[in-house]
Amino acid sequence: MNLLLLTPDDLVTPAQACIHDSRRLRHLHEIHKASPGEELTVGMTDEGIGRARLIELEKERALFEILHLDTPPPPALPVHLLLALPRPRMLARSLENIATMGVKRLTLLHTARVEKSYWQSPELQPERIEAHLRLGLEQARDTVLPVVDLQPRFKPFIEDQLPAALTGHRALLAHPGIGESCPRGLPMDQPVTLAIGPEGGFIPYEVERLQTLGFEGIHLGPRILRVETAVVSLLSRLF
Known part of the structure; x- marks a missing residue:
């Protein structure tokens, strides 16, 4: 994935997100080979794109600090x-x-x-x-x-x-x-x-x-x- 797409259900606070589903976790572990402290490109469903810092990465969850979501998504086709x-x-x-x-x-x-x-x-x-x-x-x-x-x-x-x-x-x-x-x-x-x-x-x-x-x-x-x-x-x- 070129973007970690978050949903409102992932939010634990306005500035933190936690994901639990196997698909995104597997991608973080196996493709990104991410580690705590790393920044990734993220987006919120139907909202903006920005960056988030990975705080914890375990087998069953990943916790992020959302740094900003201030870039609009690319324009839609009419x-x-x-x-x-x-x-x-x-x-x-x-x-x-x-x-x-x-x-x-x-x-x-x-x-x-x-x-x-x-x-x-x-x-x-x-x-x-x-x-x-x-x-x-x-x-x-x-x-x-x-x-x-x-x-x-x-x-x-x-x-x-x-x-x-x-x-x-x-x-x-x-x-x-x-x-x-x-x-x-x-x-x-x-x-x-x-x-x-x-x-x-x-x-x-x-x-x-x-x-x-x-x-x-x-x-x-x-x-x-x-x-x-x-x-x-x-x-x-x-x-």
Whole structure:
């Protein structure tokens, strides 16, 4: 991790934090090889970034003195990502990449080529989603958790919720073989809604419905990419 991401529950006083979970402790012991007296980069969830001094490091806990948290997190991407729900193994990697890239609003959406069984995956439990997002934030030295919305029904979401959410947004539909090549370097003051389908793509009905709402077709060329690769490639090109 490039940042030790703290939560309010870690605080024992306003100036001290104590962590007990095995993942962060293992990283301190095995990767950082930290020792008492050392200063580390830390951040408080949804707040600032700064430094903390390690006071005690034991097998079951680590105690820190927070020195300061006065650096703001990096700016978020101005994007609402609509992502067809990936298969569970791919979802974990995608969530980490999405958080690392700076997306702060994510809707996981059912489409015709998404297996219904995916919606029963343990990876969709809130605590599992948050765990993957935190890994992505730690990688990027960010602190602001993305908001994740689950939409297991395509048509009601498209008809009842999405139109209002598109107000003021440029709507882009990433789909092989339609529209123009993905644009580059969009202005950061222009909100974007980006729809990305499953590896098999959206079906024609879904493409038509999205285009009716004003989505512009874009593509990355003739190759079909894995979802986690497409997400990173599209966000990198756009912003």
